[in-house]
Amino acid sequence: MIPAKVDDYTDLQKIGEGTYGVVYKATKISTGETVALKDIRLESEDEGVPSTAIREISLLKDLKHPNIVRLHDVINSDRKLTLVFEYLKQDLKKYIDSCKDPIPTRQIKSFLYQMLRGVAYCHEHKVLHRDMKPQNLLINKKGELKLADFGLARTFGIPVSSISKEVVTLWYRPPDVLLGNLKYGTSIDIWSTGCIFAEMYIKKPLFRGKSPKNQLKKIFKKMGTPSKEAWPSVVKLPGWSEYNFQEYPGKTLQELVPTMEDPEGFDLLSRMLQCNPAKRCSAKEAMKHSFFNDIKK
């Protein structure tokens, strides 16, 4: 196989700035196909290839699914790596911001279902995404939605002792992880997905904290401070005694997401936004929920 070159692509247009470099829209000369090129500068001598890039490339080589962004190629050229991705026009964040009217329920159902299908596939393949948020979900004109940005993802097939709690963008981070739970599993992505589910209705993030402690306070004020009865192991988490939150009664989901209206939707949302990770539903279970009965699967 002939290694791919940057010269194979033309019409480069800058479309964004990633963590490690510029992202371009480009055309593959030989096929006319539109792609996204993500540059990873290898400038830091001490760091070498960023571990986020190593993870993203290795995991995406393994994950091939209609709801996960496809990595076509990796190009090694002078002092940088270029990742060649399939091109999708927009991310969910920009889509939500661009909608003046409420997003139609049918559309929300379709996006949520596709999100869950992508997450379920990751979990089946023993991968945690760990950074689910609207900015990392790409959509196209056909209404397809794909999970992107696997830089924080990890596999959980092998028991590893080095696990970080600094995962998931604060607003989408689940309460158990905020309290210092290092034994998290697939439920970490379900909480984030639940937050995005609500966000598609209210068109702003559900919990917008400024620090981990403040984030927890926002969550408990809305969802109610969890009781030891409902979540016995919470007392063992380091943040529980450290923060010592007062007992907020919480609000109903109907108050938090007034535009939802659909009782099936509230039921599904309540299963995803469980403070106790053991009580959160799995992606597969969520996909079977009656909320999705009337959509094409």
Place this chain on the structure above:
Amino acid sequence: MDHLLIKLSTNISNLLSQLVNLCEDEEKDTNNIFSVDLPSISIHDYVQRLVDNLRCSQQCFVVAIAYILRIIKQNSNIFLTKYNIHRFLVTAVMSAAKFFDDQFYNNKFYATVGGIPLEEMNKLELEFLFLIDFQLVISREEFTKIFRGILAFENKQTTPKQPFPSRKRKNENIDVVVHQKNIQENIYSSHFQTKQICLK
């Protein structure tokens, strides 16, 4: 150091030594940046040095062996020799740590412990990632197999000295490949059962 780690590091040195002995007659491959003048430190001492100083999770050493075996399997022109084994090993452990561990040290640290200039370490990393085609995912099943295989590995010199023609003489590297593959298969098919196969 706990008992399991001692066993792991001893068996890894024995395994790598045996793989390298199969290519005793191979010369330094000047086209391969992993291949350098014969390092003064023995394989055994090098493994020990990495185990003692690299503060990555222990699993990374097992994963590193899986990566090295993958590379020789996927690249028919690459054999493990006394000229390249040191560099392959430290680069494999580093790649494993950067992929699996959430807290890991940077390349500078690996270069220092591995005794390799930083700039070289960075080149080795890139070369390594492309040689393995970025396939760093290891299933639990494969991990368990390799782990058991390493723990069960017996340091027998089963390798006859004679039948390996040097690349120069016959250009029949296929023998070497076959024999390195045999060891690889032994590692994978080990039926040795250990009671405690889970590294905490």
